[in-house]
Amino acid sequence: MVDTLRTLEQQKQEFKQKKLIASPIAGLIAWLIVGISALVFPERITVWVLFIATGSIVYLAMGISKFTGENYLEKHKPKNTFDKLFLLTVAQALLVYSIAIPFFLVDYTSLALTVGILTGLMWLPLTWIIDHWVGIFHSITRTILVLALWYLFPSHRFIAIPIAIVILYIISIIILMNRKIST
Numbered sequence: 001m002v003d004t005l006r007t008l009e010q011q012k013q014e015f016k017q018k019k020l021i022a023s024p025i026a027g028l029i030a031w032l033i034v035g036i037s038a039l040v041f042p043e044r045i046t047v048w049v050l051f052i053a054t055g056s057i058v059y060l061a062m063g064i065s066k067f068t069g070e071n072y073l074e075k076h077k078p079k080n081t082f083d084k085l086f087l088l089t090v091a092q093a094l095l096v097y098s099i100a101i102p103f104f105l106v107d108y109t110s111l112a113l114t115v116g117i118l119t120g121l122m123w124l125p126l127t128w129i130i131d132h133w134v135g136i137f138h139s140i141t142r143t144i145l146v147l148a149l150w151y152l153f154p155s156h157r158f159i160a161i162p163i164a165i166v167i168l169y170i171i172s173i174i175i176l177m178n179r180k181i182s183t
Helices: 008-016 022-040 043-055 057-068 081-095 097-106 110-130 134-152 154-178
Strands: none
Touching: 008 081, 008 110, 022 043, 022 057, 022 154, 043 057, 043 097, 043 110, 043 154, 081 097, 081 110, 097 110, 110 134, 110 154, 134 154
């Protein structure tokens, strides 16, 4: 239940005060694992690593949030409408597997493309929630990079795309850590 004593604008300001780095760190780790897998294992194993690693980002973020001070599972903090909205964007990202899986069954290399782009779309609403350009930057740059790399490196898609996503996560985390939080 949402705390009705605080206005939406007050809740938005509270949400904006958060570091917001646990989820990007989890995404970075997941895509790093995918890239390493592609270097070490055959692609038929790497596709399963990609499914499992990217599908686990939310759970990994929950654990990491305890170390970043965000603590997603804190039960005693007041409910915030924007926490719920953010979790819905995570659910949206998970639902895109319904697009990725049929294409994967036709061309398994499409998985790096579809999951790489579709799970990056959850960054767009973040821009509005925190009134900062990092979400637009991440989503648009990620889409362009993943699409370009998918075409440019057809035999190295499971290496090139995860590397680009990891680098983009590093840049986005740095931006988030250095953003000016308005009140």
